[in-house]
Amino acid sequence: MQPLIITVAPTGAELTPDQTPHLPITPKAMGEVAAKIEAAGASIIHVHCRNDDGTNTHSVERFAAVYDAIRANSDLVVQFSTGGAIGMSPQERAAPLQLRPEMASLTCGTVNFGEHIFENSFPIMRGILLEMKAYDVRPELEIFDKGHLNNARRLEREGALQLPQHVDFVLGVPGGLDATVHNLSDLVDNLPAGCTWSVAGIGRGQLPMSLAAIAMGGHVRVGLEDNIYFSRGRLATNEELVARVRRIATEAGREVATPSEARTILGLTRRQAVATGEAASRP
Ligand code: KMH
Ligand code: ZN
Numbered sequence: 001m002q003p004l005i006i007t008v009a010p011t012g013a014e015l016t017p018d019q020t021p022h023l024p025i026t027p028k029a030m031g032e033v034a035a036k037i038e039a040a041g042a043s044i045i046h047v048h049c050r051n052d053d054g055t056n057t058h059s060v061e062r063f064a065a066v067y068d069a070i071r072a073n074s075d076l077v078v079q080f081s082t083g084g085a086i087g088m089s090p091q092e093r094a095a096p097l098q099l100r101p102e103m104a105s106l107t108c109g110t111v112n113f114g115e116h117i118f119e120n121s122f123p124i125m126r127g128i129l130l131e132m133k134a135y136d137v138r139p140e141l142e143i144f145d146k147g148h149l150n151n152a153r154r155l156e157r158e159g160a161l162q163l164p165q166h167v168d169f170v171l172g173v174p175g176g177l178d179a180t181v182h183n184l185s186d187l188v189d190n191l192p193a194g195c196t197w198s199v200a201g202i203g204r205g206q207l208p209m210s211l212a213a214i215a216m217g218g219h220v221r222v223g224l225e226d227n228i229y230f231s232r233g234r235l236a237t238n239e240e241l242v243a244r245v246r247r248i249a250t251e252a253g254r255e256v257a258t259p260s261e262a263r264t265i266l267g268l269t270r271r272q273a274v275a276t277g278e279a280a281s282r283p
Contacts, residue, residue, distance in 0.1 A: 001254055002219075003255045004220060004246075005257045005262045005265060007043070007044040007045070007079070007200075008046065008222060009048075009222075010045065010046075011049075011050060012223075013085035013225075014085065015228065025050045026052060028069060031070060031074075034069070034073045034076055036239040037239050038074040039239070042076065043258060044103070045077070046079045046081060047101075048081045049063055056088070058088055063080060063096035067101065074259075075260065077271075080137075082094055086117075087116075091127075094128050097131045100135045102137070102138060103268070104137045104140070106139040106140065107125075112174070112175025113173060113174070136270065138268060140168050144171075149187070149192070163192045163195065164194030167197045168200055169200070171183060172205035185212075196266060200222075203229075206241075210222065210245050214249050222242060223241060224236065
């Protein structure tokens with residue numbers, strides 16, 4: 001089996017700092033977390049940004065500062081979110097792509113998201129994919145429901161999306177597909193040919209989905225964006241969630257991938273973003 005790629009989503013957009021003190025909010029905190037999760041065994045970081053007061057931002061300047069902090073402290077593959085936070089406009093969500101991160105997420109369809117709607121119509125997806133193409137950014141396809149795989153195939157038929165890509169199954173969102181081994185297995189059976197995959201189980205689904213992926217030869221996403229608890233009632237840090245997955249994978253005979261091995265597995269060829277904070281702040 002391939003070495004296990006552990007992706008970490010350390011912050012997310014829907015949590016508030018009063019829910020857990022362990023969310024990295026500032027660029028400095030993101031840099032520190034990047035070093036800790038890399039040391040613990042992670043190879044990809046999924047990035048959302050916050051203002052200093054913890055509110056969401058998708059400003060290019062903030063992403064540039066966070067990018068620089070991550071790159072100064074780690075070799076992690078940097079994956080920007082284009083999902084942003086509920087209510088952000090598609091243009092806002094796509095704007096940081098101009099910094100040319102190696103990867104960015106692309107949710108492949110609209111989904112109920114708790115009390116809200118996470119909107120990803122075909123025009124929105126096509127628009128984000130055009131920006132990804134313009135800036136040479138590799139998409140990670142976020143699949144919250146089985147129909148999202150059909151949407152990805154339709155985008156490929158239209159020529160808007162090239163397949164295969166790396167796919168992340170996000171299971172357990174209220175409104176999306178449940179985090180069960182049966183659902184995961186069904187999704188993997190329906191994966192477009194040649195795609196690699198990981199799974200992000202939400203809440204208490206995070207650990208069982210990680211166990212299943214380790215056994216099935218897939219990859220794993222953990223992090224506070226998806227789950228803030230280490231065990232019932234005990235808040236987690238990002239690095240200890242990574243360390244636990246690594247321990248289990250090692251026991252099961254699977255080594256974890258370094259960032260450089262993850263780049264090889266995913267066929268990524270460009271480590272450095274072209275525009276860093278300095279470049280982004282130039283007129
Ligand atoms: N914040 C969620 C509504 C992504 O990053 O691409 C969407 C999300 C997906 O987190
Ligand atoms: Zn996200």
